[in-house]
Amino acid sequence: MEILKINGVEKKFAAGQMPKTIAELLEQLRVEAATVVAEVDGGIVEREKFAQTKLSKGQSIELVRFVPGG
Amino acid sequence: MVDNLVIAGREFKSRLMVGTGKFASNSIMALAIKRSGTEIVTVALRRVDIENKDDDMLSAIDRKKYLLLPNTSGARSAEEAVRLARLARAATGINWLKLEVTPDPYYLLPDPVETLKAAQILVKEGFVVLPYINADPVLAKRLQDAGTATVMPLASPIGSNQGLRTRAAIEIIIEQANVPVVVDAGLGLPSHAAEAMEMGADAVLVNTAIATADKPEEMAEAFKLAVQAGRMAYQCGPRAASRAANASSPLTGFLRNS
Secondary structure, three states, X not given: OEEEEEOOEEEEEOOOOOOOEHHHHHHHHXXXXXXXEEEEOOEEEOHHHOOOXXXXXXXXXXXXXXXXOO | OOOOEEEOOXXXXXXXXXXXXXXXXXXXXXXXXXXXOOOEEEEEEEEOOOXXXXXXXXXXXXXXXXXXXXXXXXXXXXXXXXXXXXXXXXHHOOOEEEEOOOXXXXXXXXXXXXXXXXXXXXXXXXXXXXXXXXXOHHHHHHHHXXXXXXXXXXXXXXXXXXXXXXXXXXXXXXXXXXXXEEEEOOOOOHHHHHHHHHOOOOEEEEOHHHHOOOOHHHHHHHHHHHHXXXXXXXXXXXXXXXXXXXXXXXXXXXXXXX
């Protein structure tokens, strides 16, 4: 069992099933990468680096996007 | 008469900024934005809702026509605002930011100490900072000295539709400012926006009054016209009010014997 904390919620993955990169994680969650900004353990990951940014278990990931606001 | 709004060296024909919150749908939002004539629209940054992914609102906004102005709404401290600002910059590639720090959830009044602290950090990091503040002339000067691109004093609490409750303080801010003054929050009617512009505000930001009207698209145009009328009146040199009457018609030649 491997765990990633995504937007404050722990998500469990069966051994070997944890996404290896941010790009893979977004694909699994069916979130369109073009609309998202990511933070891994408090550090911003640029969109161009989603495919290269390796994830390791226990990391805390924030996925944010623009919403309507004043 | 060319009378463009200039913020941080960038020119805008429209003096109306529009917030994108509270519209019934992205398509109504897009129509209202278009009808308002605005060139600057605000957006917020939030966690992706993994369980309930709705439409991407940005697809409804033509980035070639409108400057996206991300806000830091939800931030309760300078630290949180700076974090949101950096995320917004990573998302848009642009460094414009509406800075707001509102720890109090009931009146949503901005925290002056945290706002100034965040502004000082963000200006150093190269952001074009448009800070949302209470109508405090001293704070406005401190922010301007810190290098913010505008000051954005509130007319009344966000979304309250109360109009220009802070008029006297905003007059002082306008008198002292050497950056554009954008009256933000609480403008509930086009007449409120016109009043702010007549006073010499450089621009206004409107969201709730447009988005929650029965006819948002038409209300957007009503605000557009009011902002234009108010600006035009300001440039015409309006006269001060007097307590007594001043006759408009001649006071001689009456049809009566002395």
